[in-house]
Amino acid sequence: MREKVASLAKRRGFLWPSYELYGGVAGFYDWGPNGAALKRAVVEQWLRLFVIEEGMLELDSSLISPREVFEASGHLAEFSDLLIDCLKCGNSFRADHLAEGLHPNPDSLEAAQLEKIIKEAGVPCPECGGPLGSVRPFNLMFQTHVGPGTGREGFLRPETAQGIFVNFPQLFRLAREHLPFGVAQVGRAFRNEISPRQGVIRLREFNMAEAEVFFHPREREWTGEMGRYEDTELKLVPREGAERTCTLGDALETGLMHNRAVAYFVALTARFLTLVGIDPARLRFRQHLQTEMAHYASDCWDAEVLTSYGWVELVGVADRGDYDLRQHQERAGTDLTVFVQYPEPKELEVERLTPIHRALGPMFKGEAKPVAEALKASDSTAIKPDGSAKVVITDAEGHKKMVKVPKECFKLERVKERMTGERILPHVVEPSFGIDRIVWTVLEHAYTERKAEDGEVMTVLRLPPVVAPITAAVLPLVNKDGIEELAMRIDSELKSEGIRTAFDSGGSIGRRYARMDEAGVPFSVTVDYQSKEDQSVTIRWRDTQDQVRVPITHLAASLRELAGTD
């Protein structure tokens, strides 16, 4: 199956390994004409759901980021795989790959544990049989330098998400300072795999679509109407308990899913994947085990699909909490909290930090006044374990910065206050889509075979019309009596209406239908002798081979309606 799809993908210009002219580079694929169009259409459907329908803001941020971003995000410290080198040939391997079969879940082990297992089993180098060295972490970000000399360190982003977090102040303002709001981003991301395998499933350069949805920490409820998806059937594999199929409504009611925002995006994900051609019967949502979650996540459900590679993760819907904003707030020294008004003002007894001016003055000099103001506006949450307080002030140049205030400079007092609202750091729920994997799976799930009358086996690629690279083939029945000219005119009119067509006048009409079926073209428009008489053509539907006759004047509109792109 995999070989058939890969062969079709290359033959029909969907995708193929990059740089074959130079012997190839593992982990890179190029998208050919049909693949680029299919990928674009899948992304367009995603944007239609997330940006247009759900009303999220779109962002297109830089791929190269400075070091600070990934110091804050934790990627510099955490985004690594364990590597082992051959001491003889110098090749490097993923240590967990070499421990496969030696442990039920080598992916979950630490360096020392993996090294012990590999040593004890006497695993040799898979390339040359030589002895292996020790296990060490290898950071998976591609590094570069910005500007001349050693310049400023830069990294190619491993996810699009950080571009959204570092732009949070701008984006919150553009969302009119209301929670919740979502920001969507589509684009390239990079992961310098040690030894990529599994074709397009694990690439060093790939395409993602991510949404970061910002919530009030106590109100994880998206603005979308949950009722719309109440009856959506989902196959769920919870962290504890058995796999089951139930509606989203049931999953929420029984507490199987308790995070309502995560649940909403799980349902939206199911709708999206089905829309672009993933077989719902081969789709399940699996909750991450505590041990397998990324360093920033507190809960995560993966959309997994059954492919020729087994169950593959296509989408992760993760609760990132306030991890990222908090990290950037610390690293950048900029207050990223937002003010949220209460529905009604509250009378609250609060702990306030009262400045002790005789201590503050000598210590902070010209900044004593803003520090005192900041202390008065803080509560006990500003106090750190060592008794000091961290507050944010605005310095003389108008820049915000964080200041550490020793405990002798203030005292903690309980006061009654009328509060109109509070400052909070938003929490984030993130649906994150691997576009290349999704498109590959769409190809696998669309791949079918049909036996022709003469017994020949023909490939039919049942891509949903809404994502098919070519919407319609235009086929003159014969190449004489003005039929071909009429077909060419029709073809160029459809093109100028923005409809993607393929003109094909070579070979028997049966062979041409077969070629179009294999390329996933949903509709074939045939121009025949009757077309000259009454200005009509037939439209053939790939999946049933049914035909209808329509007037040429209605052809573009009919195709748009049939394709669902009107």
Add this chain to the structure above:
Amino acid sequence: MREKVASLAKRRGFLWPSYELYGGVAGFYDWGPNGAALKRAVVEQWLRLFVIEEGMLELDSSLISPREVFEASGHLAEFSDLLIDCLKCGNSFRADHLAEGLHPNPDSLEAAQLEKIIKEAGVPCPECGGPLGSVRPFNLMFQTHVGPGTGREGFLRPETAQGIFVNFPQLFRLAREHLPFGVAQVGRAFRNEISPRQGVIRLREFNMAEAEVFFHPREREWTGEMGRYEDTELKLVPREGAERTCTLGDALETGLMHNRAVAYFVALTARFLTLVGIDPARLRFRQHLQTEMAHYASDCWDAEVLTSYGWVELVGVADRGDYDLRQHQERAGTDLTVFVQYPEPKELEVERLTPIHRALGPMFKGEAKPVAEALKASDSTAIKPDGSAKVVITDAEGHKKMVKVPKECFKLERVKERMTGERILPHVVEPSFGIDRIVWTVLEHAYTERKAEDGEVMTVLRLPPVVAPITAAVLPLVNKDGIEELAMRIDSELKSEGIRTAFDSGGSIGRRYARMDEAGVPFSVTVDYQSKEDQSVTIRWRDTQDQVRVPITHLAASLRELAGTD
């Protein structure tokens, strides 16, 4: 003007400098919600013209490329700027920038000349006033490493074009082995500028749209109908002679433009730029001087527009000849020539290489037979200056490779042959578009001001509806009597039809119109009391403030028709 547009761009979420949270990184910009949508729409129009209408193949190839690609393309040797360091503070500068005012065209000078001029004028470091060092070239490609250890050297592509050239064999096959054919690619490219300035005009990370069009070297005529653009008026600045405005037809007839393929794409470029909102009165096409052409080009016309930065190059239409394919053919040792049939077979006297088997056998052993066959199929062009011949053979594993055959292994003979065609290396014409610059210029050219009745000056961003980020605002006249609910229902129906809308119920209707005018929203749909009675709404056109009333049932279709997106 520039400040007004930059301020509007940031305020309304079009674009802003990246990484402000961390103090910024020069040469990087992020596209916000309105900007991402505007850029996407501009790209969509480009694809519609180049891929759908002109029938080019689309490609989406990898951003990271191995060293071999840029060894072949010449970028490793040639793609550099001249740099000068301060010996005191260590900052680096573009040497030609420091020579501005000291020479009419410092950009055209060699390192030694620039150094002389700078030294003689005693130019100090612009940062600290310290003394400057010597001038040296700095390669503008971002470098990285693929895989662990020192890995394999990789570079971020400086243009999308090389991805097309290295895939030429695949793409030629997908074009059904016919010339001419075109391949289009849209995506990120990178240029590690020494000291970027001029905002979005010179970025380190940017977006390009490029088409590489492959021709028979003696037939530079694209398949598109030239007649369509015969009357297109162009302002031309030829290499020799004065600037003039004439039609494309005149330019061709008078020999002002002699390369017909370049001429065709110049006209198509003018159509595209005008379509997305560039003012044709501020557009000209300038032919490159011999000294300023890129290392691969033999002729080039730039589309230049007048902006607040002066005349800026947005598009280059270059004749790259067979430079790139020839370089890759040499570097990869793979024959990239294609067979082109003559209209009719020809009887030709040709020089053929006759193998001398007694010399060939001992030297090539098992490969003597394929080498002999390859010699017989070669003509005198295979002979190198040293008298040896280079031929391509297929080895035992089916790989093609180039073989050097010493002169004692063959003799050159004149024979008469009936030829059905010939092998040629295609030539390339390349229209190359800088998308970020184009979008910025669209913003500048769309920026206008209107005086309100009370004398207040309002900004109106006259973006063409076909690229406007938001197609329609939905505005309830009042927020009571069910008007707001009706407006919300209309808004969500338009969204689910895929129309980009903005709902706004805050403030007077006049203020809301003004907000939408500033954001470039072409149509405002107002829901009023009459809407409840007869299910109709008004549509207001941003540029004239005219209003029409339409039934709600026809609203989506009317908006699509007005926006030209139906």
